[in-house]
Amino acid sequence: MPELPEVESVRRTLSPHLLGRRIADIKIYVDRMIKHPGVEEFTSGLKGRVINNLLRRGKYLLFDLDGDKLLVVHLRMTGALIAVSGTETPDYGRIDFVLSDGSHLWYTDVRTLGTLYLINKGDTLIKGLSSLGPEPLTGQLDIGYFSTVLQKRKGPVKGVLLDQSAIAGIGNIYADEALFLAGIRPDRKANSLSAAEMKKLYSAVLAVIAQGIENRGTTFRDYKDGEGKKGSNQEYLLVYGRGKQPCKKCGAVIENSRVAGRGTAYCPACQA
DNA sequence: CTTCGTTCCTGGAAGC
């Protein structure tokens, strides 16, 4: 599942293939992922635009186009954007962006849950994008804000980490990993954390995100970067996907549970 | 305002 580190890895690997290129044509094979505007206007609005920059906000990829337009892509669960130099169609290819140099940018998606939008810069019609919380790792997310948000919430702390309007970019993998690193149970009420625990969790969030980017993302099932390559962070996961296996720190059996509506893995001995 | 349940979608794994 592409979370902040995966989307950032896509941005970095894709950029050299796209910047300065013009979108010559678009072929859409699954209409329902185009959320705004209609498929016709989406296609005509993109044709001829130059990709000036590729940006990321939370889990959203933002293609900065000429004419003050933004192509916004959210990969959701199984989406991928892959630069392809030849004419071959990748597996599960859903949208084909034909570029001015003859290369292709393919949007692939097994489950077709991803979303694409073409908007004007400054538009706020994508609610999930305009209501995003602060970005970790760029100094936007500070400990004061983080503590205040946790103190205000009565639900499980994991739910706050997953809430994109509270903090941008954290998904199920990095939430579980951060909570393990901080030694905090995922189902603890957010407002029950001590100041020391909040600080520990804050540092853990920054650490797991940084490590994820350094390892070019976690390929648990489907994730691939902009060149179709897998990440390596899955080799370093401590709890996610490790249910019923021994904890790498203490040897206790990692437990699977359900917190905030998500599958959750944690160590009952290391996390309190 | 928060919180929770439902929905979307496909393929792989588990169960019978």
Place this chain on the structure above:
DNA sequence: TGCTTCCAGGAACGAA
């Protein structure tokens, strides 16, 4: 072996 059922989960949405 082959069929059916369940599960993976990010975000939008409606309801409490």
